[in-house]
Amino acid sequence: MDDLLESGGALAAVPPDATVADVQAAALDSGHLRILVRGPGTAWQVVHVRDTLTEPETAGIRGLPRPALLFPAGTPVYTVLSRMRESGNQLALVTQSGKVLGVVTITDVLRRLFPRSRPAPASPR
Structure with a gap:
């Protein structure tokens, strides 16, 4: 499966303490609707930008990402x-x-x- 990866591409990701505004900005910058949330090692999560739309921009994303x-x-x-x-x-x-x-x-x-x-x-x- 590793041969499906494109080389040199940066991952559209935010840190775990990101705000809703951070996720929305990452989506806008990358053109992706699903944004990765970095974790330690391989404990990463995914948040869909649609799940942020009803939240205040300054709110944290806790509870929104899925494994x-x-x-x-x-x-x-x-x-x-x-x-x-x-x-x-x-x-x-x-x-x-x-x-x-x-x-x-x-x-x-x-x-x-x-x-x-x-x-x-x-x-x-």
Whole structure:
């Protein structure tokens, strides 16, 4: 699964003591609706920006994040898809030796399993 990771991309993440405004700013800056909440080691969480919309901007995000799905780098793609579907998660963190290597989305997984085929060339008339 680690081959699905894009190299060099920064994770859209906030610290655990972030405010609602911090999450919304991270979403605006990154273009992502799901923002990672950094934890010690691999104890990361995910907060969806929609869950912040009814909260005051100065409020902390405590109670809003959910545990992130974690997979070791060598996990088979079919296993990842199955667990993502079962849990309703749209993204998962890829880990190796207790470190987060990056994020894989359900779109990444589906593209791997069902690559787009090139259209057949038009036949001459």
